[in-house]
Amino acid sequence: MVLPSIKHIDHGSEMHDPELYQPASEGFGVERFEDIGPEEIKHYNEQGYLIVRQAFTEKEIQAAKQGLMDLIMGKNPDYTGVMFEAKAQDILPTLSLEERQDAVRKLMAFVEFDARLKAISHHPKLLQTIRTLLGNRDSQMFQDMALLKPPRLGREKPWHQDKAYFNYPLDTPVVGVWIALDEATIDNGCMQFLQGQHRKGPQIHFQKRDWQICDTQIMGQRSTAAPLQPGGMLLFSGLLPHGTPHNASGKRRRALQYHYAPADVSTLPDNDERLMHFGSEGKDVTC
Numbered sequence: 355m356v357l358p359s360i361k362h363i364d365h366g367s368e369m370h371d372p373e374l375y376q377p378a379s380e381g382f383g384v385e386r387f388e389d390i391g392p393e394e395i396k397h398y399n400e401q402g403y404l405i406v407r408q409a410f411t412e413k414e415i416q417a418a419k420q421g422l423m424d425l426i427m428g429k430n431p432d433y434t435g436v437m438f439e440a441k442a443q444d445i446l447p448t449l450s451l452e453e454r455q456d457a458v459r460k461l462m463a464f465v466e467f468d469a470r471l472k473a474i475s476h477h478p479k480l481l482q483t484i485r486t487l488l489g490n491r492d493s494q495m496f497q498d499m500a501l502l503k504p505p506r507l508g509r510e511k512p513w514h515q516d517k518a519y520f521n522y523p524l525d526t527p528v529v530g531v532w533i534a535l536d537e538a539t540i541d542n543g544c545m546q547f548l549q550g551q552h553r554k555g556p557q558i559h560f561q562k563r564d565w566q567i568c569d570t571q572i573m574g575q576r577s578t579a580a581p582l583q584p585g586g587m588l589l590f591s592g593l594l595p596h597g598t599p600h601n602a603s604g605k606r607r608r609a610l611q612y613h614y615a616p617a618d619v620s621t622l623p624d625n626d627e628r629l630m631h632f633g634s635e636g637k638d639v640t641c
């Protein structure tokens with residue numbers, strides 16, 4: 355077996371202020387895809403998110419976890435999308451194959467390398483839901499990643515809006531899908547978000563611990579948390595501010611994340627429009 359390359363190391367390791375992640379409530383949701391009706395769609399449009407607590411079966415989640423582990427263990431030598439946590443860099447050469455999974459920050463662009471992971475991203479009930487959330491338009495999945503946040507090492511993903519990363523025209527609806535593979539709790543770094551704030555439109559992002567909203571904009575705001583059991587799912591708008599804290603616990607918090615846009619919209623050829631809306635250049639703002 356060929357070990358996956360360790361050339362991809364995350365660059366950030368700075369710790370965040372714990373005050374940035376102080377949830378005041380837990381998010382609203384339904385149990386199953388079948389429970390999503392007009393009220394839930396209205397909630398998504400108004401609040402920018404919806405939780406489906408039992409979206410995927412235990413069997414589907416087990417298969418997805420095995421798919422990720424196979425990629426991390428190098429079972430497909432063509433796959434090179436594993437990125438390790440910066441804090442694990444020094445110990446990586448000493449880790450066994452088994453131990454490596456707890457040093458991985460994320461995996462990118464894997465659906466074409468593993469049918470089990472593709473099956474989740476193209477699950478008919480999920481695609482039907484995305485279609486509804488996009489205003490009855492066919493969708494294209496344009497990004498797939500897995501965020502593993504390993505015990506104690508797993509770094510924060512600072513507060514941001516996903517559309518600050520994507521070169522789609524600003525009015526393009528983007529739906530993010532975040533699926534828990536382990537129990538995701540406030541302690542091990544479940545998703546937190548500012549409900550309803552997708553309606554404020556683009557917020558300025560700065561290159562700090564990551565490409566992120568300035569901490570001072572977030573401080574003092576009370577977030578909503580999305581603790582989930584394995585197989586639970588958060589659907590969220592590409593403009594919803596969200597983030598996840600460092601995993602200080604001893605428990606894994608592995609998750610899949612997919613993004614969908616309408617099939618008939620293309621990305622822009624450069625960053626100009628995105629940075630005009632989300633960048634700080636020329637706006638007389640500092641962080």
Ligand SMILES: O=C(O)CCC(=O)C(=O)O
Nearest residue numbers: 501503511516597598609
């Ligand atoms: O899973 C996480 O920790 C955060 C994921 C996220 O918000 C992102 O990658 O955009």
